[in-house]
Amino acid sequence: MAWISHLVTSELGWIFREQPTVDVGIDAHLEVVDSAASTATGQLLASGFHEVVCPRLDHEREKCS
Structure with missing residues (x-):
């Protein structure tokens, strides 16, 4: 998250606000x-940084490679 x-902040000059709540989102x-x-x-842009998950036709989740 620090990176x-x-x-x-350095490259774009935008404001970064980390959300400290521990949840999925x-x-x-x-x-x-x-x-x-x-x-x-x-x-505003909002994002989650945990893991990138690829959609599948069977609606299961898997990590993208």
Whole structure:
């Protein structure tokens, strides 16, 4: 998670907010920053970082390779 936080803040200049709740779901919010105006835009991205799972036709789950 620290690596992703570093990339978001250093490379994109966006705001990274880790969600400390332990559950299955959203692990962090990313907020887009308008670099020209140096203000947050209010546009959010939410994501989970646990494991990437590929869908299958039989509706079972498996890790993507």
